[in-house]
Amino acid sequence: MIFPEFVGGVHLPSLIPYIALAGMVGFILTILPGLIWIERVVIALMQDRSGPNRVGPRGLLQSTADVVKLFFKEDMIPQSADIKIYYLAPFLTVMCAFSAGAVLPLQTLTFRLANGDLQTFPLTVGDVNIGVLYILAISSLQVYGIVLAGWSSNNKYSLLGGLRASAQLISYELSMGLAILCVVMFAGTCQLDKIVDAQSGLPFGIPDGHTFIHEIFKGSIFSWFWLGTGIVPVIIYTIAMIAETNRSPFDLPEAESELIAGFHTEYSSMKFAMFFTAEYVSMLIVSGLNAALFWGGSLPPLNVLPFTLIPGFLWFIIKVMGGIFFFTWLRATYPRLRYDALMNLGWKRMLPLGLVWLFLLAVVSLGRGPAKSADNIPEKPVTASQQVQTNPNAVAHR
Template identity: 55%
Template sequence: METLLNNPWVVIPLRVLIVIGFVLTMVPGLVWIERRLLALMQIRKGPNRVGPAGLLQPVADGIKLFFKEDVIPERVDRFIYFLAPAGFLIPVLCAPAVIPWGPDDRLTPIADVNIGILFLLAMTSLTVYGIVLAGWSSNNKYSLLGGLRASAQTISYELAMGLSIVSVVLLTGSLSMRDMVLNQQGSLGMLNWHVFRFFPLGLIATGIFLVAMLAETNRAPFDLPEAESELIAGYHTEYSSMKFAMFFMGEYASMITISAVMVTLFFGGWLPPLPFAPFTWIPGPLWFLIKLGVFIYFFIWVRATLPRLRYDMLMKLGWLRLLPTALVNLFLIAIILWWQQ
């Protein structure tokens, strides 16, 4: 076992299998959890016919999507129309490669590169191409509007998100996500996490990241690119069958990835909330999953609670509220760090 784990020809495919496999198998479960939770919050029953408690509903949906007719509208730009779903899903699946899911550095991350978080930012910023190109190539005005909204929204919120990430980079002194988790280790447990660092500055950075992560994944209340009441389904209006499923999978996979980034950057990754007996019995990856679950729940909870923002409100919130707050926050953290030296 030990020699196997030291062989790069075994361990690297194993890492890829763990991360990609985990993200892809989480997607159907996540769809089921989301539908059931939304139903619970809206006093409905939700999917409860296929399998026990509707657990096999995602399987049924998957089978349905596989066997649906793949309708391609007549006047689309065929090459880009086919490229767009892949252009969306591939960066989404590449992004979790640098996230450490547990303390054992032989199993995750796939590559602990020294630009860690920058790689992740690069990949998340590329997902917008899939959406924009889908919107443009569909030759449909609603799709085009959805694509345009997605590109404007992603660029606006990436700045605030980047600045809140920079504050974590300042605290850690490294771009590697593994170092970021290890920097939150300490005798105080959860008080050492970046959320509670330099109270309330860490909390503000976390809040900015929280809002930006909803906007980056195009989730409610920032789901303007696919606002069904105005744009039918936005950028994926003209997509059907498995091409639609790729957008769908990509959206849920990016929810998982961005929640994992949140946990890693601000909530101590795999570290237990208190560093003594009953808490340390639970292994690190399980703690990671528990924290991940909290943020997945947050995504769904927000979707059930908040109405969609108007487009000008979205832009105003991004540029006039979040960005200045993030800048001032970063400045204050830098001053405290300089003063501490």
């Protein structure tokens, strides 16, 4: 699909950030009740229960009913709470969760410029050259919401939850950073859309060619970075992303049975709903980052007809939903870790493994010669003949 540069005097590429922003926020807000429903249904299936089945067909409206209930609940404030910080904490959490999504590349759009050349633009809110670092920075701010919520409630269980959260998030951010660094090293850029681009080549170092096999495997599931960086980084990232979002089996900051819900014990009504929203939004964001870094972002798994018919952003959403299913699956399967086991896993297993793997990959990429960095490619419009080779969607639509 090729879009014209101007429609009725409007410069389309400059509208991309607004379209991406509206699309992303709209999508997240509409999918949230669905996510909660999916999680409950999937867990019910796995645990051989019925799950939600009262409100609406197959319990579909259960989440809506829950939201309405939360709206009308009484807003309780603990007597000895530090009220300003108590109010600030849920806002901080939600804000950080949403703003991390600003750099996720949803799709690559191709525009025909006024002079006839083709140029690709990533469909993203902010196409910044520190994309990955931006997400790391924002997600490192997310701990404040949890810690401050735990502290300002003036409740010992909440405080314990906040303390656990701060230690856990710092510990697992290191492993997460190392896993991301492996990808950044291979892609040669921090810009997320260029990382996705870097996965659109041929797998296993197959030399370039134009046979049928080449066309199928170009940018296919085998050339994505989950395989390209040797599987270990994707495992480390996946474990770290579960710990970063405080999901089971790493849900120690909010362990129901030990800490009676931890940092949000004292929160009720809409403030509780905000924490809930933030948790699900950050699940979406880390799954999106996972999809973009390791699972080819908006690329179809095989470059053949039934797959290439689906537009890129739908592939991205499918991959994100796969991540959400994985979260749910783990929650239904594993018991919660003990606190010392959590710290041992983070510091004594994942961190050394990540460091060793990063070193190995550095040696490998040294052997491959200077990386063909995406940053090296000069920022100039691609000509029409080049475009056919680089964009899998364009091939399919001819």
